[in-house]
Amino acid sequence: MSSAHLHAVPSPNSLVELYSEAPLPTRHGLLRAFVFRETGTGKEHVVAVKGDVRGHEGVPVRVHSECLTSEILGSLKCDCREQLEHALDLIGRSERGAMIYLRQEGRGIGLGNKIRAYALQARGADTYEANRALGFGDDLRRYDIAAQMLKELGVRSIDLITNNPQKIAGLEVEGVTVRRRIPSLAKSNPHNIGYLRTKRERTGHLIELSEQKTSA
Template sequence: MSTAHLHAVPEPTDLVELYSEAPLPTRHGLLRVMVFRERGTDKEHVVAVKGDPRGHEGVPVRVHSECLTSEILGSLKCDCREQLEHALDLIGTSERGAVIYLRQEGRGIGLGNKIRAYALQARGADTYEANRALGFGDDLRRYDIAAQMLKQLGSRSIDLITNNPAKIAALEAEGVAVRRRIPSLAKTNPHNIGYLKTKRERTGHLIELAEQKTPA
């Protein structure tokens, strides 16, 4: 993928700027990793790109927020790791696509507060009740940064891999053309079934629940 068009002088209103990029061989195929630095913070957001999305319609894209507990520690409390792996597998078998990895842990409240919320959940609160008890809104994630990163990739429209209608609306509000939604299958286990049902019932996530037995 040629990236000469990505090195223009950023506009003053840009929220992120491209800092570095390199090819990366992965089990999903050869990807190009691009690191964007968020202006005014120390956050570095990542795009993993397959092929060249410039000028194409319906490029498969996952906009994913980091989840250390599932992606690194293997937590069973959510489906974040499975959604990320599903997106990478799908893009790996496509001619082109991208995964945007945003550094906004715990739906935007940060890792420390996420673990505080987990402590409240262990005492019976659901994911939204726990956030509110800590003084946070239901979801503090933002997608204007992802929209700017997507615009630098240059696709004409995307097929968004998500179960979250609010994410589609947020990206469209930032000028991203979302052609269609690609569902992300959520596998259930005894630890995440309540979380998934709560997301579906409270915030309208389009989750198709698939039963999964955990090893004895």
């Protein structure tokens, strides 16, 4: 898929515009990386595409929000890195698929506030209580940008790789047809087990916990 098939010039109501693209060889096979910029802020979001997704139904898609602490620093406090790798592996083994990577660190509150929330969690708050103590909602992520990226790619419907029913609902509100859900891997360890249970019990995440022994 080349940028010639995408809308290089955004419409007046576009949230994002295509900025650049290139082939990207990865451990998961050859992908094509598309960088979209928000028209108002210039913030960049990425979608890595496997194969030809234009005009297809049931494309395997992961809509993933940035998590520097786990993906770069190896934090054990969440399962974001495992979910990212699991989805990339699944997409790499499929004929086609897409990984949408949104710059929405900390469920949308930003890295600095995420670390502030971690400090509160270290004193006993759960992930949602910490957000509220800082004056934020439980989840500030938005899905209109991901929806527009899928539209630009010409994807007709998706099989969404997620454990989060709210993500499915959020995308459907933005006009995305979610054909079915593909469960996402959630590995527990002594540092994230409470976090995973809280997501399951408080916000209905469809998590089947996989026990994993991890050194402290």
